[in-house]
Amino acid sequence: MTESLVSDSAHAGRMDRMYRTQRHIYDATRKYYLFGRDTLIDGLDAGAGARVLEVGCGTGRNLALIAKRYPQARLYGLDISAEMLISAEKALAGRAATLKAADATDFEARAFGVEGFERIVISYALSMIPDWEKAIDAALDALAPDGSLHIADFGQQEGLPPIARRILSAWLTRFHVTPRARLMAVVTAKARARGLSTETKALGRGYAWLVICRRT
Numbered sequence: 001m002t003e004s005l006v007s008d009s010a011h012a013g014r015m016d017r018m019y020r021t022q023r024h025i026y027d028a029t030r031k032y033y034l035f036g037r038d039t040l041i042d043g044l045d046a047g048a049g050a051r052v053l054e055v056g057c058g059t060g061r062n063l064a065l066i067a068k069r070y071p072q073a074r075l076y077g078l079d080i081s082a083e084m085l086i087s088a089e090k091a092l093a094g095r096a097a098t099l100k101a102a103d104a105t106d107f108e109a110r111a112f113g114v115e116g117f118e119r120i121v122i123s124y125a126l127s128m129i130p131d132w133e134k135a136i137d138a139a140l141d142a143l144a145p146d147g148s149l150h151i152a153d154f155g156q157q158e159g160l161p162p163i164a165r166r167i168l169s170a171w172l173t174r175f176h177v178t179p180r181a182r183l184m185a186v187v188t189a190k191a192r193a194r195g196l197s198t199e200t201k202a203l204g205r206g207y208a209w210l211v212i213c214r215r216t
Contacts, residue, residue, distance in 0.1 A: 034124050036152040036208040041065055041121075043212070044150060048072035050118040055104045055139055056080075056125025060088030060097075066121075067095050073119075076112050078102040105134040109142040116144030122151045127177045136190055140213065148214035149196075151187065154179035159205025168207075187211050 041062060046052050050073045054063050057077030067075060075097040079085050082101045089099060098112055104125065109116045120139045126132040139149050154172070156179060157165045172179065180186075188198040191213040201210040 034152075036203050036210055037062060037123050038065070039203070040123060040150050040152045040210060041069055044070065044119050044121070046070040046073040046119050049074060051076065051114055051116075051144070052119040052121065053077065053109075053112070053117040053142065054121040054123065055107075055135065056122060056129070057088055057099070058084045058125075060091030060099075062121060062123055063088070063097060064091045064095070067092070067097070076100075076114075076117065078104065078107060080104065104129055105131045105138055107138055107142065116147055117142055118144050118147045120147065120149045122149070122153070124153050126151065126153050126183065127172075127179050128175075132180055133186055133190075136187055140190055140194055140196070146215060148212060149187075149191075151183075151209075151211040153183060153209060155183075155202055155206040155209040156181055157206050158202070160207065183209060184211060187213060 044052065044066065046066065047070075050070070052063075052066055052070070052073045053076040054066075055078055057063055057079050058081075060077065063075050063077050066073060075092070075095065077085075077088060077097060077099045079088065079099075079101065080103055085099055085101055092099070100111065102111065104122075120143060122135070122139060126135060129135045143149060154177070157168060160168075184198075184200050188200075191198045195215065196213045197216040199212045199214075202208070203210065
């Protein structure tokens with residue numbers, strides 16, 4: 001069983017109710033529109049012994065791919081939904097990974113028994129976290145001195161036709177997903193305050209945004 005460090009029980013309950021059944025089909029359905037996740041993983045460059053944390057690890061799909069891509073990395077994951085972590089445990093069976101039920105806005109590296117993480121991944125989670133800016137703060141503060149934060153999430157579809165944007169917005173609303181229009185600006189400002197540089201990239205005409213924070 002995973003250890004629970006969740007402080008927001010109300011939000012955790014909402015996520016558990018939503019994913020209690022969805023988790024069984026989550027990966028099969030999301031692969032068609034959660035673009036950029038594999039690009040993010042390819043760019044991690046996690047060397048031997050690197051501690052890699054995924055915030056909002058969900059079913060463990062990304063952590064399992066990270067394990068294959070970087071077999072000598074040390075894996076960690078947190079999610080507010082205990083239901084999703086049931087699937088994550090299965091996806092990572094046989095692999096050395098530390099999973100905890102925790103709030104993305106209120107965690108510390110020390111809760112995992114480490115001083116910091118060389119890589120932190122947040123993949124399509126900020127658009128579902130109410131206090132998403134606080135989640136960015138927590139992730140940046142949990143980085144090791146030479147660590148980097150890697151984010152993939154929905155963009156503002158700035159290059160797509162208006163009707164496509166309306167259809168996508170309606171679909172995402174059904175699943176309590178809110179693309180963050182200020183994502184790049186907020187991350188850049190918070191990273192700069194900590195002495196980190198920021199790289200940003202738009203995919204699919206702004207369908208997805210990738211953001212990386214690291215020391216120059």
